[in-house]
Amino acid sequence: VEKFKSLSPSEFFYRNKEIAGFSNPARALYQTVRELVENALDATDSHHILPDIKVIIKNEVETPTSGLVGLSEAFEGGLYSVQVEDNGIGLPPSHVPRAFGQLLYSSKYVLRQTRGMFGLGAKMAVLYGQITTGKPAEITTSQVTSKRVYYYRIGIDVINNTPIIHEAATYMKTNDWHGTIVKIYLVGDWQRSKQKIYEYLKRTAIIAPYANIYFEDPDGEIMLFKRSTEEMPPPPREVQPHPYGVDLEMLKMMAATTKASTLVEFLYKEFQSVGITTANEIVQRSGLRPDLKPSDLTLEDLMKVLKAIKETNVKPPRADHLSNLGEKLIEIGLKESLKPEFVKAVTRKPSVYEGHAFIVEAGIAYGGRIPPSDKDFIPLLRYANKIPLLYDEAADVMRAVVRNIDWERYDVVFPAPLVVLIHICSTKVPYKGVGKEAVADVPEVEREMELAVKEAARELKSYLNMKAREREEAEK
Amino acid sequence: VEKFKSLSPSEFFYRNKEIAGFSNPARALYQTVRELVENALDATDSHHILPDIKVIIKNEVETPTSGLVGLSEAFEGGLYSVQVEDNGIGLPPSHVPRAFGQLLYSSKYVLRQTRGMFGLGAKMAVLYGQITTGKPAEITTSQVTSKRVYYYRIGIDVINNTPIIHEAATYMKTNDWHGTIVKIYLVGDWQRSKQKIYEYLKRTAIIAPYANIYFEDPDGEIMLFKRSTEEMPPPPREVQPHPYGVDLEMLKMMAATTKASTLVEFLYKEFQSVGITTANEIVQRSGLRPDLKPSDLTLEDLMKVLKAIKETNVKPPRADHLSNLGEKLIEIGLKESLKPEFVKAVTRKPSVYEGHAFIVEAGIAYGGRIPPSDKDFIPLLRYANKIPLLYDEAADVMRAVVRNIDWERYDVVFPAPLVVLIHICSTKVPYKGVGKEAVADVPEVEREMELAVKEAARELKSYLNMKAREREEAEK
Numbered sequence: 002v003e004k005f006k007s008l009s010p011s012e013f014f015y016r017n018k019e020i021a022g023f024s025n026p027a028r029a030l031y032q033t034v035r036e037l038v039e040n041a042l043d044a045t046d047s048h049h050i051l052p053d054i055k056v057i058i059k060n061e062v063e064t065p066t067s068g069l070v071g072l073s074e075a076f077e078g079g080l081y082s083v084q085v086e087d088n089g090i091g092l093p094p095s096h097v098p099r100a101f102g103q104l105l106y107s108s109k110y111v112l113r114q115t116r117g118m119f120g121l122g123a124k125m126a127v128l129y130g131q132i133t134t135g136k137p138a139e140i141t142t143s144q145v146t147s148k149r150v151y152y153y154r155i156g157i158d159v160i161n162n163t164p165i166i167h168e169a170a171t172y173m174k175t176n177d178w179h180g181t182i183v184k185i186y187l188v189g190d191w192q193r194s195k196q197k198i199y200e201y202l203k204r205t206a207i208i209a210p211y212a213n214i215y216f217e218d219p220d221g222e223i224m225l226f227k228r229s230t231e232e233m234p235p236p237p238r239e240v241q242p243h244p245y246g247v248d249l250e251m252l253k254m255m256a257a258t259t260k261a262s263t264l265v266e267f268l269y270k271e272f273q274s275v276g277i278t279t280a281n282e283i284v285q286r287s288g289l290r291p292d293l294k295p296s297d298l299t300l301e302d303l304m305k306v307l308k309a310i311k312e313t314n315v316k317p318p319r320a321d322h323l324s325n326l327g328e329k330l331i332e333i334g335l336k337e338s339l340k341p342e343f344v345k346a347v348t349r350k351p352s353v354y355e356g357h358a359f360i361v362e363a364g365i366a367y368g369g370r371i372p373p374s375d376k377d378f379i380p381l382l383r384y385a386n387k388i389p390l391l392y393d394e395a396a397d398v399m400r401a402v403v404r405n406i407d408w409e410r411y412d413v414v415f416p417a418p419l420v421v422l423i424h425i426c427s428t429k430v431p432y433k434g435v436g437k438e439a440v441a442d443v444p445e446v447e448r449e450m451e452l453a454v455k456e457a458a459r460e461l462k463s464y465l466n467m468k469a470r471e472r473e474e475a476e477k
Numbered sequence: 478v479e480k481f482k483s484l485s486p487s488e489f490f491y492r493n494k495e496i497a498g499f500s501n502p503a504r505a506l507y508q509t510v511r512e513l514v515e516n517a518l519d520a521t522d523s524h525h526i527l528p529d530i531k532v533i534i535k536n537e538v539e540t541p542t543s544g545l546v547g548l549s550e551a552f553e554g555g556l557y558s559v560q561v562e563d564n565g566i567g568l569p570p571s572h573v574p575r576a577f578g579q580l581l582y583s584s585k586y587v588l589r590q591t592r593g594m595f596g597l598g599a600k601m602a603v604l605y606g607q608i609t610t611g612k613p614a615e616i617t618t619s620q621v622t623s624k625r626v627y628y629y630r631i632g633i634d635v636i637n638n639t640p641i642i643h644e645a646a647t648y649m650k651t652n653d654w655h656g657t658i659v660k661i662y663l664v665g666d667w668q669r670s671k672q673k674i675y676e677y678l679k680r681t682a683i684i685a686p687y688a689n690i691y692f693e694d695p696d697g698e699i700m701l702f703k704r705s706t707e708e709m710p711p712p713p714r715e716v717q718p719h720p721y722g723v724d725l726e727m728l729k730m731m732a733a734t735t736k737a738s739t740l741v742e743f744l745y746k747e748f749q750s751v752g753i754t755t756a757n758e759i760v761q762r763s764g765l766r767p768d769l770k771p772s773d774l775t776l777e778d779l780m781k782v783l784k785a786i787k788e789t790n791v792k793p794p795r796a797d798h799l800s801n802l803g804e805k806l807i808e809i810g811l812k813e814s815l816k817p818e819f820v821k822a823v824t825r826k827p828s829v830y831e832g833h834a835f836i837v838e839a840g841i842a843y844g845g846r847i848p849p850s851d852k853d854f855i856p857l858l859r860y861a862n863k864i865p866l867l868y869d870e871a872a873d874v875m876r877a878v879v880r881n882i883d884w885e886r887y888d889v890v891f892p893a894p895l896v897v898l899i900h901i902c903s904t905k906v907p908y909k910g911v912g913k914e915a916v917a918d919v920p921e922v923e924r925e926m927e928l929a930v931k932e933a934a935r936e937l938k939s940y941l942n943m944k945a946r947e948r949e950e951a952e953k
C-alpha cells in the first residue's frame with residue numbers, strides 16, 4: 002500500500018540539501034559564506050551604497066560560552082560560526098523572521114538583475130546550521146531611516162516551513178549605523194574549503210573595486226580588500242516583462258492582477274517595449290475587442306493574444322536596466338590579479354532569451370606572470386550577475402564555449418599562458434541548479450559567449466603576431 | 478523599497494522549470510516521456526507485476542478535435558501529446574488530483590529504492606503542458622482489486638499549488654484491467670529530441686528484459702521491446718533509517734512521532750541495525766535515563782543521543798532491501814546491444830553514505846562491433862536506480878571516474894573499442910539536481926565506482942593479454 006504525503010518546501014530542501022549546494026561540511030561552509038556575502042552585496046551596491054562587508058569565520062569548539070563544547074567529536078568536520086556584516090539597506094523588522102526562517106521568501110522575485118533570485122540562500126544556511134548544531138541564526142538589522150536596531154534569533158520549523166522566533170529584541174540606535182549582521186553556527190570543514198573561500202572573496206573583490214571586504218579566518222588570519230575607487234556602476238533597475246518571454250500561465254496571472262481596465266491598456270501598461278500603437282496592433286491581430294476587460298479574458302482569448310504577440314513585430318528588450326562590469330573594470334581586474342603582458346575585454350551588445358535581456362562580457366589575459374596551461378585546462382574565471390562561480394565547471398556552458406574555440410586559429414600555441422574570463426548578467430541567469438554554480442546551455446547565451454571570447458581572441462592574435470614580428474626584427 | 482513575497486512550490490518550479498529539466502521544447506518532450514515511464518516502471522516492477530508499458534507520442538497539430546488547431550504557429554516547436562499506459566498498481570482515486578496537480582506530493586517519500594523520489598516528475602510534465610497549451614492532463618486509473626476505473630482531467634493552480642479538477646468520472650470495470658494511463662499535451666520538438674527518446678527507451682529495455690515496451694512515435698514508426706524473460710528481480714523493500722545517517726532535525730521529528738514509550742524502545746524500534754543491546758549501549762553513553770519518554774527529550778538530550786550514536790559501534794546497514802541489476806543481466810544486456818568480443822560485469826558489496834546503503838555495479842564491453850574511441854570519449858552508459866541518465870554527462874561523477882582510470886595500466890591502447898556501464902542503486906541516489914541527470918561526487922560513491930570499474934578492467938587486461946599471446950602463437 003503506497004503511503005501518499007506532501008512535503009513543505011523546507012522539508013523538501015532539508016531532505017535534498019545537496020541540491021542547494023549543502024552536500025558536505027566543506028561545501029556547506031563555502032555555501033554559507035557565499036550566500037551571506039551575495040545578500041550583503043545585493044543590499045549595498047544595488048542601492049547606491051559603497052559596500053563595507055566584514056566576514057568572520059570562527060572555530061567555535063573551544064569557547065565555553067558557545068554551548069557547543071564537547072559536541073565537536075560528534076561531528077565530521079568541526080564547529081564554526083560564520084558572521085557577515087554589511088552597511089546595506091537592512092531589512093524591515095516584520096520581514097526578518099520569514100526572510101531567514103521561511104523557504105521561498107524573498108524581495109528578489111521581481112524582474113531585476115540581482116545576485117539572489119530563489120528565496121533560498123539565507124534559509125539553507127540557517128537550516129544547515131540548525132541541523133548540525135541545533136543553534137538558531139542571529140540577525141541584527143537596521144534600515145537607513147530607522148531609529149531602531151532589531152535583533153532576532155531565528156530557527157526554522159521544518160515540517161511547516163515557518164520561522165521559529167527564539168528571541169526578538171530592539172533598542173534605539175546611538176549612531177547612524179544601518180545594515181545587517183548575520184551569524185550562523187554550523188558544522189564545517191575549514192581545511193577543505195579554505196582555498197575555495199579565499200578564492201571566492203578574491204574573485205569578488207576583483208570585480209568590485211568599490212567595495213571594502215574584510216575577512217578574518219578561523220586561524221586568525223586577516224585579509225583586507227580596500228576599495229580602490231568610490232565610483233560604482235549604476236544599480237540595476239526593475240523592469241516589466243517583455244511580451245516575447247510570456248507564456249499562457251504568466252499571461253493568465255497578469256490579466257488577473259492588472260489594474261488596467263481594457264485589453265489595449267493592459268498590453269501597453271504591463272509590458273516593456275509595447276506602446277499604444279503596438280498594443281493596438283496585437284489586439285487587432287488577435288481578433289478580440291480592444292475594450293475587453295482583462296479579467297474577462299478566457300483561456301481561448303489568452304491563447305489568441307499569445308499568438309498575436311508572436312506574430313507582431315515588438316521592439317526587442319532594452320538592456321539599460323542591466324548593470325554589467327564594463328571592459329575597463331574587467332581589464333583592470335585581470336591586470337591587477339594576474340600581472341599579464343596582454344589583456345583585452347569585450348562587452349557584447351545586449352541580447353535576449355525567453356524575454357529576458359542579457360549582456361555577455363569576456364576577457365582574455367595572456368603572458369606575463371600567467372603560468373602556461375594545456376588546451377583542456379585553460380583557467381576560466383566564470384561570473385554570473387557579478388557572482389564568481391567556482392564549482393561544477395564541467396557542467397557550465399562557459400567551459401564548453403572555451404573548449405570549442407579553435408585557439409590555434411588565433412595563433413595560440415599550447416601550453417599557453419592564457420586565462421579567460423566570462424560574465425553574464427540578466428534579469429534571470431539560466432542557472433543549472435539552485436546552488437548557483439553553473440550556467441545552463443541556453444542557445445542564445447552560448448552563442449553570445451562564443452562571439453565575445455572570439456572577439457577578444459582576435460585582439461590576442463594581433464598582439465601575438467606583433468610580438469612575433471618584433472622578435473624577428475630583433476633577431477636580424 | 479524591497480517588495481517581499483513568498484512563492485508556493487508550484488510558482489517556484491514554474492519560474493525555474495529549467496532546473497527540473499524543462500528548459501526548452503526538445504528537452505521538455507524528453508523529460509515528459511521519461512518522468513511518465515519511470516512512474517510506470519515504479520508502479521509495476523516494484524510490485525511483482527511484469528511491466529507492459531505503452532508510449533505513444535502524437536503530432537497533435539492536424540486533429541480538428543484537439544482544440545489546438547491554428548495554435549502551432551504560435552509556438553516554437555510543435556504541438557504533441559505524450560501518452561504512457563501501464564499495467565501497474567494504479568492510484569487510489571482520492572490521491573489522483575494531488576499526485577498530478579500538487580507539487581511535492583508523492584508516495585515515494587519513504588526509505589525505499591524507487592526511481593521517483595522528489596514528488597515533482599508528473600507535476601512538472603502537467604505544468605509544462607498547461608503552460609504551453611492550456612490543456613489539462615488526462616489520467617485514467619484503476620487499482621488491482623478495484624471494480625472501478627477512474628478518469629480525471631487535472632490542471633494546476635500555480636499560485637496556490639493545488640490541483641484543478643477539470644473533469645472527474647468513473648465507470649465499472651468490464652475486464653480485470655489495472656494500471657494507469659497518463660496523457661499530456663505540450664509544445665515539444667520531436668526532431669531535436671527523437672534520438673534521445675529512442676536511446677532512453679532502448680537503454681531502459683536493455684536492463685529490463687522482463688518488460689514489454691511498445692513505442693509509437695509521431696511519424697507512425699513503432700518500436701517494440703518484447704520481454705525475453707518472466708524472471709524479475711525481487712522488488713526493493715522499505716527500511717528504517719540507519720542511526721549513522723541521522724541528524725538532529727531528523728531525530729527531533731522521529732522522537733516527536735514515535736509510538737515507542739521509552740528512549741531505549743525508540744532506538745531499537747525506529748532504527749535499522751539497532752537491537753536492544755546496542756540501544757542500551759547508546760543510552761548508557763548518552764548519560765540519559767533509559768525510560769525517558771521520547772516526546773520529553775529536549776534539544777540537549779537529542780544532541781547527547783546523536784553524540785552517543787556516533788561513538789557506538791552500530792552494525793552497518795544491510796542492503797538486502799536494495800534491488801540491483803546483477804552481473805548476469807548487465808553482461809547479457811551489453812552483449813545483446815553492443816555485440817562485443819569481451820564483456821565483464823562487477824557487482825560491488827553494499828556500501829554506505831550518510832546512512833543510506835548503496836550498491837555500485839560496473840560493466841565493460843570490448844571489441845567486436847564496438848567502434849574505437851579516444852580516451853576522453855569512451856562511451857559511458859550511466860544508470861541510477863535503474864534509470865538511464867542521458868544528459869549532463871560532464872557533470873556526472875561517473876564520467877570523472879572513467880576519466881581518472883589509468884587505462885594504459887590495463888593494456889588498453891587508444892583509440893580502443895571500449896564501452897563502460899556504471900549503475901548505482903540506493904534508498905537515496907545523490908543526484909545533482911531535481912531533473913535526475915547526473916550523480917553528485919559523494920566520496921564513498923565515487924570510491925565504489927572506481928573500484929568496480931577497476932575490477933572489471935583487470936578482467937579486460939587478462940583478456941587482452943590472452944588475445945595478444947594467441948596472436949603471437951599464430952604468427953609463429
Ligand SMILES: Nc1ncnc2c1ncn2[C@@H]1O[C@H](COP(=O)(O)OP(=O)(O)OP(=O)(O)O)[C@@H](O)[C@H]1O
Nearest residue numbers: 040044100107108117118119120121122123124181
Ligand atoms: N544582508 C542583507 N541585507 C538586506 N536584506 C537581506 C540581507 N540578507 C537577506 N536579505 C533579505 O532576505 C531575503 C531572503 O534572502 P535569501 O538569500 O534567502 O534569498 P534571495 O537572496 O532573495 O535569493 P537566493 O536564494 O537566490 O539567495 C532577500 O531577498 C532579502 O530581501
Ligand SMILES: Nc1ncnc2c1ncn2[C@@H]1O[C@H](COP(=O)(O)OP(=O)(O)OP(=O)(O)O)[C@@H](O)[C@H]1O
Nearest residue numbers: 516520576583584593594595596597598599600657
Ligand atoms: N503510472 C503510475 N502508476 C501508479 N502511481 C503513479 C503513477 N504515476 C504517478 N503515480 C503516483 O503519483 C505520485 C507522484 O508522481 P511524481 O512523478 O510526480 O513523483 P514521484 O514519482 O514520487 O517522484 P519524482 O519527482 O522523483 O518522479 C507517485 O509518487 C506515485 O504514487
Ligand SMILES: [Mg+2]
Nearest residue numbers: 040117122123
Ligand atoms: Mg540570497
Ligand SMILES: [Mg+2]
Nearest residue numbers: 516593598599
Ligand atoms: Mg515520478
